[in-house]
Amino acid sequence: MNNNLNGIDVAALQQFAQGIAEDSTKRHASFNVRTEWQGQTRTVAKVNRYSLAGETYSRDFEIAADEPNELLGENSAPNPQELLMAALNACMSVGYAANAAMMGITIHSLEIETNGTLDLRGFLGIDENVNPGYDEVSVAIRLHTDAPRARVEELHSAVLKTSVNYANFSRAVRMVPTLEVRES
Structure with a gap:
């Protein structure tokens, strides 16, 4: 297997993953x-x-x-919604590049397009029954590779299973807000 596939150093990625699997002190990343x-x-x-x-x-x-x-x-x-979608697309792109490299799949091109529609009545507080966020977001992945369709489906499943931001979009995240007020 090529040591550098899709711009990913496969040996370094394998070593990184093995280190995390073997050493519980290496498991966490905080941003x-x-x-x-x-x-x-x-x-x-x-x-x-x-x-x-x-x-x-x-x-x-x-x-x-x-x-x-x-x-x-x-x-x-860009507005916060565009940045949110850009973050999803960027994270999934990393997932495709890295997982494809680990699977020996060369990516010739990759484009991810995300769309969502908000009902502004929720954001503006006009109707408390309206979700201020998205009820649905569509993600189109346009992938060009020479890999057989079955391998591409495997890759796609791996990305949807492991993408951090895809998980953040598709599952509820417990939010812990704290308000600190400065008094004049």
Whole structure:
């Protein structure tokens, strides 16, 4: 098997997975994002660190968000829904590339398109019986590979079973909100 398939170092991925399987202290990854409101509908999220296997690593990224003009923003960045879908697509893309590499499948091209419709009555608090979030999201995966259809179906099943953000979308996540108020 090629040691580098779909841009993935297969031996390194196998070694990483084996280390996690064998050592319970290596099982956890923790992520942190701090978002600051910039006025109107604009925010900037900062990614400064993450932890893997008990060690903390520095990161330095900013992710801007804004609403389109029609939703009272300045249209200076993707809105939170677009970022949410982009995060789903990016996570699934990693899943396809890595799982395909482990299965010996070469990906020639991959495109993931996600669509969802919100009922704004929920978001605006007009009708408390309306879900402010999505009731359904469609995901179209367009994959070009020379692998037989049965192997591609195996790959697809593996990605849907192991994608973190697919799981976050398709299963309820327990949220633990804490409100800290500064008094003037």
